Amino acid sequence: MLWLVASLFFLWCAFREIRASVVAPAGFDFPTPISKPYLMAVLCLAVVFAWPPVSTWYFERFLSVRASLLADPNRATVHCNTIFDTMLDSEMLAAGHANPRTGKIAIQHPWCGTLRAYLRHPARATEKELESLDIFTHESMHIRGELNEARTECQAVQRNYRAAKLLGVPDTIAKRNALDYYTKDYLRRGSLGIMQAAYVSDQCAPGKDMDEHLPDSTWAP
Numbered sequence: 001m002l003w004l005v006a007s008l009f010f011l012w013c014a015f016r017e018i019r020a021s022v023v024a025p026a027g028f029d030f031p032t033p034i035s036k037p038y039l040m041a042v043l044c045l046a047v048v049f050a051w052p053p054v055s056t057w058y059f060e061r062f063l064s065v066r067a068s069l070l071a072d073p074n075r076a077t078v079h080c081n082t083i084f085d086t087m088l089d090s091e092m093l094a095a096g097h098a099n100p101r102t103g104k105i106a107i108q109h110p111w112c113g114t115l116r117a118y119l120r121h122p123a124r125a126t127e128k129e130l131e132s133l134d135i136f137t138h139e140s141m142h143i144r145g146e147l148n149e150a151r152t153e154c155q156a157v158q159r160n161y162r163a164a165k166l167l168g169v170p171d172t173i174a175k176r177n178a179l180d181y182y183t184k185d186y187l188r189r190g191s192l193g194i195m196q197a198a199y200v201s202d203q204c205a206p207g208k209d210m211d212e213h214l215p216d217s218t219w220a221p
């Protein structure tokens, strides 16, 4: 919001400069010629300040369309929380949260940035970046209607491969990333015991109770 206010201020400066070249400003008998360097400077600043909120808005739209495909037939809208949103969020300690009744997904700061970093270089994904992919898929599963955390997380684990591809990651890298999350993060958390009991289940494995036998499952051969 502050970025947009700053951008609007510089747009107003540009407007004032152009208007002064057409209509004589107060105290002047004639219009004043446009200062091109000044006009260029304020227009550049307007674009620079508008870019962060516009790119976030575009990324949210991008995520919303893909989350809706994962949550089919339900519709999802994704919001990337700013640091201020996160500080004021009643669920600030969760990386994200979703409301199946409204379709709204909130991803806490800085996880949208982490997800963007992942999408820039999926072949070199870090553990945190793979986690950000899973947060996106996990919240989409809540919009699909699942509220039990262990089942939600298992549905996400099985769909992280699909989610990565929907986000534009090449097939073989998406498969490797999704499997890495399952084997290096999910299964390791399972061994940590009670702290993760709500999110991790030993039934979340190929052939076990939570296996949905999806044709494009992360663990499908």
Ligand SMILES: [Zn+2]
Residues within 6 Å of the ligand: 138, 142, 149, 152
């Ligand atoms: Zn959850």
